[in-house]
Amino acid sequence: MKTIASHRTIIASADGTGLLSHAGSLLLLKTLHVTGLDRALSAQLERWRPARAVHNPGKIVADLAIALALGGDCLADIALLRAQPDLFGPVASDPTVSRLIKHLASDEGKALKALRAARALARERAWDLAGPAAPGSDGELIPIDLDATIVIAHSDKQHAAPTWKHTFGFHPMTVFADHGPGASGEPLAIVLRPGNAGSNTAADHIEATRLALAQLPQHHRRQVLIRTDSGGGTHEFLAWLTKPGRRLSYSIGFTLTEEIQQAVLRLPKSAWTPAYDADRQVRPGAWVAELTGLLKLPGWPKGMRVIARKERPHPGAQLRFTDVDGCRVTCFVTNTKRGQLADLELRHRRRARTEDRIRCAKDTGLANLPLHHFSRNQIWCELVALACELLAWMQMLALPGTTARSYEPKRLRLRLFAVAGRLVRGGRRLRLRIAGRWPWARDILAALARLQALPAPT
Secondary structure, three states: OOOOOOOOOOOOOOOOOOOOOHHHHHHEEEEOOOOOOHHHHHHHHHOOOOOOOOOOHHHHHHHHHHHHHHHOOOOOHHHHOOOOHHOOOOOOOOOHHHHHHHHHHHHHHHHHHHHHHHHHHHHHHHHHHHHHOOOOOOOOOOOEEEEEEEEEEEOOOOOOOOOOOOOOOEEEEEEEEEOOOOOOOEEEEOOOOOOOOOOOOHHHHHHHHHHHHOOOOHHHHOOOEEEOOOHHHHHHHHHHHHHOOOOOEEEEEEEOOOOHHHHHHOOOOOHHHEOOOOOEEEEEEEEEEEEEHHHOOOOOOOOEEEEEEEEEOOOOOOOOOOOOOOOOEEEEOOOOOOHHHHHHHHHHHHHHHHHHHHHHHHHHHHHOOOOOOOHHHHHHHHHHHHHHHHHHHHHHHHHOOOOOHOOHHHHHHHHHOOOEEEEEOOOOOOEEEEEEOOOHHHHHHHHHHHHHHHHOOO
């Protein structure tokens, strides 16, 4: 039988020079520089630099973030950068990296404050450079999505505990800024919590929201739409959101009570309007209606509207005891006064994109908290946030208007970062020559050109 496969013997040797793997990571290095994140980290973490130390703590943290963005999932994966000093510069040894994380965790409050300050400074510059591609540049509300997720621990780490899903690990609260359809999003806060932390703990929602708002540029902090599932539908959290002077909009899932079920049954058929699908087209078999006037809402914020959606379950779906008149019913509350009910309900349903953001964060280091101590794992969560932000800012600045703007980390690594290259010196310049047959070589060069055209921070 004749085959068309090649059976030539390939002899391998480890003597290549000037070669680079992950040459596309130059996009991350350029983003790190143009946003000023490298400078901000160096300035904020200077106090943790020992006397006569060779490595800058800010550079170590930036290198760790790049390693996570390239797919690393432990501190030792910084070796990928250390092996290529021509591209990444001098990279700290594993013991030096471990000592820095230990020192930061021993002064956790100040270290987290410093890391978050650096992120906020870089975010403001990144959004300013992005112009119309930045969130909120069109004057619309910036969706800020809160959601908790389970991170499984496979060993007895500090504060790991049984979770409500009958697993063992942690239950961090995450907050992401949604960049809208056809784009990605960026983390504003990742608050590590024990595995037995509640899904509807108001204090945790308030802390996460406070941290997220502090990350936004000052002029955007009242241009915000807070979205959560029904875990955020508590008296305490809604009271905090609507505190006088705060001026926050919200769209929050609401628990279906017996009173709401009765109100749904009392609504006439004419009160229901067709719901929209993801493309803002009428969705057959789904309707929305407002229930506010039919409910007694003592103790809830003034101006809170209750909006219900009912939908025929798809064939084969298991019915629930909360189904009303054969339809699946869900509710959310909002303080938005204008807009069609179908548009408000679609806006709330787009909160589901936070599941994509969490999945991307887990592909960028959040799936595994590699350290034993709880405080060190909280520092790790900040590194994950930095890595996700580098990816999001790179896409926002270098890939606007392209399909790559919405690539998830796995696809970015496969198509843009994994390209091989060679560093060539000549004419007092250092040139990166990437593989000519790489299918996405032109996209990489165009993205680098956009980043190089941006002004350097002063």
